[in-house]
Amino acid sequence: MKPTLQAYDELQRAYDHFNNELFDGVLPDCLITLQREKQTYGYFSPERFVNSQGTRTDEIAMNPAYFAVCPPEEIMQTLCHEMAHLWQHHFGKPGRRGYHNKEWADFMEGIGLMPSSTGAPGGARTGDKMADYAIEGGRFLEAYENLMTDDYRISWMDRFPSREKLMAAIANGTTDEMAGDLSIMGLAGVSVEDGEITFEPGERPNKSNREKYTCPSCQANIWGKPGLNVLCGDCDTAFETGN
Numbered sequence: 001m002k003p004t005l006q007a008y009d010e011l012q013r014a015y016d017h018f019n020n021e022l023f024d025g026v027l028p029d030c031l032i033t034l035q036r037e038k039q040t041y042g043y044f045s046p047e048r049f050v051n052s053q054g055t056r057t058d059e060i061a062m063n064p065a066y067f068a069v070c071p072p073e074e075i076m077q078t079l080c081h082e083m084a085h086l087w088q089h090h091f092g093k094p095g096r097r098g099y100h101n102k103e104w105a106d107f108m109e110g111i112g113l114m115p116s117s118t119g120a121p122g123g124a125r126t127g128d129k130m131a132d133y134a135i136e137g138g139r140f141l142e143a144y145e146n147l148m149t150d151d152y153r154i155s156w157m158d159r160f161p162s163r164e165k166l167m168a169a170i171a172n173g174t175t176d177e178m179a180g181d182l183s184i185m186g187l188a189g190v191s192v193e194d195g196e197i198t199f200e201p202g203e204r205p206n207k208s209n210r211e212k213y214t215c216p217s218c219q220a221n222i223w224g225k226p227g228l229n230v231l232c233g234d235c236d237t238a239f240e241t242g243n
Contacts, residue, residue, distance in 0.1 A: 007156045008032065011062065011079070014147060018080050021143035022111040027086055028058075035061040036158075041070075041078040044085035058086055068157035069166040073134065075154060076144050077113060081132055084108050100130040112138025213239035 001009070011032045019027045031049050041063050048059035060082045067075060088094050088104050095101035105115040105125040112135045116123030119131030134141050213222045217235040224230070230239045 003156055007034070010152070010154055013152065014076060014079055015060070015083070017147050018076070018083060018143055021146065022080065022139055023083065023087060026091070027083060028090065030058040030060050030086060033059055033061045034064045036065050037061065037063055041066055042082050044082040044089070046089045058089065060086065064158040065160065065162045066165055067154055067161075069161045072148070072154065073144055076147070077132060077134060077140070080111065080113060080140060081108070084111065084113075098128050100126050100128070102126055108132060109135070112140030112142070211241050213241050215239050
């Protein structure tokens with residue numbers, strides 16, 4: 001199957017599965033996208049898209065930067081978290097933009113996900129930035145297990161993953177739970193040897209498209225576009241670039 005079709009078919013399949021098992025099949029179709037928003041696993045945007053006939057549809061965005069370095073369970077938690085926002089938009093009363101209110105929190109708990117500002121027990125149930133964790137013996141975990149018994153998986157993962165999430169997994173000793181097999185994926189900036197994960201030093205991109213040139217004789221510096229051939233007027237020596 002072509003990568004685009006496979007990637008989005010897997011997300012749609014998960015959406016349909018959880019819609020049937022956790023939302024009684026009442027959620028309308030939406031447009032699922034892949035978006036690399038910084039420091040967010042995903043988001044819900046109501047009526048974000050419109051077609052040529054004027055029909056609008058909601059968006060659920062998933063951040064692929066987390067796919068390789070999160071357990072599959074967490075990826076599906078994110079999807080259901082955003083599906084709960086979609087449910088509230090159509091059937092409840094959402095709070096102000098970005099706020100997770102009590103109605104949303106109660107609904108999340110009802111489908112087996114406990115809202116938590118810390119992503120762990122003891123966190124606040126409502127607020128602007130909210131995570132969640134799966135309730136042991138809850139509906140989400142049962143639905144998740146049913147999905148995984150059908151040989152379900154996320155096949156395509158970003159080779160430039162969230163470094164913060166990977167570092168946390170290394171620190172917590174949970175790299176074996178991640179959705180991606182780092183030893184075969186060839187993630188950029190990550191080296192895996194004999195089960196040991198290390199970060200490779202990387203060069204920062206030259207966003208300004210300017211290079212630094214230095215005279216090897218007097219150490220005078222100039223900056224200019226790549227590929228310049230410039231002589232130092234004091235030393236009659238060609239400037240050199242460090243690249």
